Amino acid sequence: MTEPVKIKKPRGVAQLIAGACIACGARCQSVCPVNCVEMTDSGEPIIDAPRCIGCQKCVKICPASALEMYFTPEEQKILAELAASAAPVEEEIDPEAAALARKLAQYSGVWVFVEQTEGEPAKVSWELLGVGAELAAKLGVELCALVIGEKVEHLCREAFNYGASKAYLIDAPVFFHYRTEAYLEACCHLIEKYKPEIILMGATGMGRDLAGAVATKVATGLTADCTGLGIDDKRNLMQTRPAFGGNIMATIMCDKFRPQMSTVRPNVMPMPARREAADGIIIRDDFTVPEESILTKVIEIIRDTNSKGAVDITGADFIISGGRGMMGPDNFALLQELADELGGVVGASRSAVDAGWMPGDRQVGQTGKTVRPKIYIACGISGAIQHLVGMQDSDMVIAINRDKNAPIFEVATYGIVGDLFQVIPAITRKIRELKQKK
Numbered sequence: 083m084t085e086p087v088k089i090k091k092p093r094g095v096a097q098l099i100a101g102a103c104i105a106c107g108a109r110c111q112s113v114c115p116v117n118c119v120e121m122t123d124s125g126e127p128i129i130d131a132p133r134c135i136g137c138q139k140c141v142k143i144c145p146a147s148a149l150e151m152y153f154t155p156e157e158q159k160i161l162a163e164l165a166a167s168a169a170p171v172e173e174e175i176d177p178e179a180a181a182l183a184r185k186l187a188q189y190s191g192v193w194v195f196v197e198q199t200e201g202e203p204a205k206v207s208w209e210l211l212g213v214g215a216e217l218a219a220k221l222g223v224e225l226c227a228l229v230i231g232e233k234v235e236h237l238c239r240e241a242f243n244y245g246a247s248k249a250y251l252i253d254a255p256v257f258f259h260y261r262t263e264a265y266l267e268a269c270c271h272l273i274e275k276y277k278p279e280i281i282l283m284g285a286t287g288m289g290r291d292l293a294g295a296v297a298t299k300v301a302t303g304l305t306a307d308c309t310g311l312g313i314d315d316k317r318n319l320m321q322t323r324p325a326f327g328g329n330i331m332a333t334i335m336c337d338k339f340r341p342q343m344s345t346v347r348p349n350v351m352p353m354p355a356r357r358e359a360a361d362g363i364i365i366r367d368d369f370t371v372p373e374e375s376i377l378t379k380v381i382e383i384i385r386d387t388n389s390k391g392a393v394d395i396t397g398a399d400f401i402i403s404g405g406r407g408m409m410g411p412d413n414f415a416l417l418q419e420l421a422d423e424l425g426g427v428v429g430a431s432r433s434a435v436d437a438g439w440m441p442g443d444r445q446v447g448q449t450g451k452t453v454r455p456k457i458y459i460a461c462g463i464s465g466a467i468q469h470l471v472g473m474q475d476s477d478m479v480i481a482i483n484r485d486k487n488a489p490i491f492e493v494a495t496y497g498i499v500g501d502l503f504q505v506i507p508a509i510t511r512k513i514r515e516l517k518q519k520k
């Protein structure tokens with residue numbers, strides 16, 4: 083028996099119906115997979131017909147039905163013959179692309195992992211719900227919390243207060259302490275079952291450990307330490323982070339695998355507003371892991387007593403940071419005096435830390451802490467990109483530098499060009515005077 087001859091169905095090319103375009107904002111251009119749509123100044127599309135692959139995406143998205151498919155007379159004849167006969171037709175679209183689109187379409191929803199230690203949530207989880215809500219709104223999908231632990235149902239309700247509409251909860255004694263194996267199995271179980279398209283985790287010790295393990299097991303991509311997240315016109319997550327030693331900002335996409343996974347450091351995203359007693363749905367899952375199967379046992383938790391006197395710069399409202407321009411460790415006393423007047427803390431650039439002038443926990447920047455104070459005063463800091471990524475989202479930045487071309491002035495709300503050894507004592511004096519007058 084001979085195989086029936088397959089006839090290739092003509093795909094045609096898109097064309098504009100004269101006078102029908104309403105200049106909706108280039109939706110046709112944004113969906114074109116081969117970039118063959120150019121826009122005129124008046125917002126109408128010009129279609130490069132030889133490059134058009136006849137996918138019809140622009141025709142389908144046009145809100146004014148101003149685009150149609152054009153078929154040559156020969157193509158019209160083939161279409162008519164096909165319609166009249168029962169001849170098999172070749173798959174109309176690229177089968178590989180169609181299979182990928184079908185795979186990706188199975189995934190939906192933005193998930194935020196709610197990190198907790200002994201039931202205490204990490205603030206970064208709520209920050210991630212804030213940015214997660216924006217992503218979910220753009221995609222038109224649900225924002226969900228992923229809560230794993232023992233006796234942690236209260237965290238689902240708190241996640242609703244910060245914007246989640248659903249929480250996936252795995253609550254069992256084996257999850258009381260964080261252990262990679264147990265949390266990994268629990269996460270992968272839920273991912274396999276509910277197929278989220280995006281998962282966000284804090285770039286903390288726990289989040290970094292878990293995200294890497296999960297991404298490896300579910301065979302997807304992970305972008306660590308993102309400083310910006312958005313959605314492109316093909317529903318992909320745009321994950322922006324410093325790359326090549328912080329010299330460029332790279333936007334990374336994971337367009338062939340799901341879920342798309344990112345970690346974000348604490349204080350990078352703003353804290354969303356909290357709504358009291360917000361509603362949401364809790365999906366309880368009785369998944370558990372036998373204790374015997376976990377190699378890691380937590381015998382005792384020993385708190386770090388060395389960090390007793392340590393200052394947590396990430397929570398401060400006022401940070402006065404010094405860089406190489408401070409010229410030596412003793413001069414940081416000037417910054418401490420100002421910090422005391424403002425009720426703030428002293429931070430440092432990496433150069434100051436590397437020189438041994440300040441301890442490592444004061445370092446602000448890419449390899450230090452990310453801070454978001456009300457006021458950040460940068461003294462004798464040039465403003466290298468690695469420093470800026472750690473402080474540029476502060477509510478107000480005041481820069482003091484004797485070099486008027488220092489890059490720090492590009493992110494400063496107020497810039498003082500001058501010698502910090504004169505400027506800082508003058509500011510401190512002025513604040514004291516104002517306080518006395520009160």
Ligand SMILES: Cc1cc2nc3c(=O)[nH]c(=O)nc-3n(C[C@H](O)[C@H](O)[C@H](O)COP(=O)(O)OP(=O)(O)OC[C@H]3O[C@@H](n4cnc5c(N)ncnc54)[C@H](O)[C@@H]3O)c2cc1C
Nearest residue numbers: 405406407431432433447448449450462463464469484502
């Ligand atoms: C992978 C990588 C990660 C990094 N991570 C970090 C990080 O986390 N944090 C970080 O800070 N850096 C980081 N760095 C280093 C960063 O590139 C810069 O080298 C560093 O931030 C410079 O520190 P600075 O601004 O104190 O020193 P400098 O760049 O030397 O600037 C000193 C500034 O002080 C000014 N100045 C001098 N004297 C006075 C005065 N009397 N009055 C006023 N102004 C004065 C000068 O005009 C100058 O602008 C990283 C680098 C790499 C490659």
